[in-house]
Amino acid sequence: MPLAITRRALFAATAALALAGQGQAQGDIPVIAAASDLQFALTEIAAAFRADTGMDVRLAFGSTGNFARQIREGAPFQIFMAADESFIAALHADGFTPDAGDLYALGRIVIMVPTGSALTPDPALDSLARMLAAGQITRFAIPNPDHAPYGMRAREALITKGIWDDLHPVLVVGENVSQAAQFALSGNAEGGIIAYSLALAPEVTARGNFALIPEDWHEPLRQRMVLLNGAGQVAQAFYAYMNARAARDIMDRYGFTLPQE
Template sequence: MPTLPNRRSVLSAIAAISLTVGPAAARDDAPVVAAASDLQFAVEEIAAAFETETGMRVRLSMGSTGNFARQIREGAPFQIFMAADEQFIADLHADGLTRDKGDLYAIGRVAIMVPHGSTLTPDAELDNLAEMLAAGQITRFTIANPDHAPYGMRAREALITRGLWEDLQPFMVLGENVSQAAQFALSGNAEGGIIAYSLALAPQVAPQGTFELIPEDWHEPLRQRMALLNNAGPVAEAFYAYMMEPSALEIMARYGFVVPEGQ
């Protein structure tokens, strides 16, 4: 797949954050939370509020759920895993790598987003995308890699539902995760892409373009589940509990997540 150059006007904040394990990290005993990249702005805000209210701190590592699941199996030093698809938590639990089955913390949505100045107009039914594709006016369109990123999986399902998946293949650019897909979609080098609704709503991203929600029945639900890993300590336990507190839930709702009432 081609790689899009980044335009300087695209905020660097939506680039994926990678965990670096080295001497500096080893000296910092704050627990590491592996969080799906659709959570980037929401969980950063929650972590800041957690530190303000409790005096305790967590470190965040943002990336694709599938890659994190692989890293956990390889012994990565995470204490909490916040997945974008609950199946990854279920599989890790079945293999004895989480304390329990975890908790459903949100249901996500996908949206089509285009940069200002794009010839593509976002609409919920993807009609304009279909028209431009038929007219040979699409050069690049981006989603997260569906091989390991749940938001990419759901984007693929939505495009299959609309009957556009196969025709888009020659023009598809895959982000390593949905945060990178948003970066590509807003770079000005693509007509647009399908990204997480939570990223489209973020104040750091929303001014860069326009978006429309894609019908939720066009893809499998993005049931997002988190779990404590077996090595989780007291601070990780406290942050995990804080994620279910009203202040954290309010932040999640503000970023477009449906906050589940039950499991």
């Protein structure tokens, strides 16, 4: 366990004892800016944190790039959980965080198709390439590659496959990976590229099929979290809780791993 996490865990235990039995005022509930691929996993973790400590957090899900911009503009977040660590490195370099944070997961992308689609989800994207060449792809969803890391990795994978330029005219672009998943499964698209963590959620799995895209087809999705300047005790306790076994079990179930795993 990293030393920084160990110290935070000790602080979190102290904070939990100090706050236990006091209740938690509405103004003391920190807001966490979290990448959309965490939608299902982090919601479960926040519920477990509440059950285990009596403390609460509020979750805001969106694209990492948009959150980084909002933090620079003064948004009152206390924790930033990014889908790409480069955004946190830039914030730290510019003085918005007390340290460089901690790696909390490696993400993966999948091709996802709705039930009944003529498109077959295969890791090498061969079905997508064939149908595209035959003019049979009318809409294909990805997150916005301008500010969503999962969109950036989707674009890299499509470039690796050699079909980015041909696919570009029929792309439906989601503001974040969660919206891209909605578009991919809407029935108005043949499919899309989304986060593995979303594809594993029962609510999503019930609506389609997916295949993991080779991880060497794109740059790694090194997902990092960081406490922002002025983060309070509850935020620090939740940050430490992310390394607790209960939280890691949930993250594992949604396909999030760490390098040592």
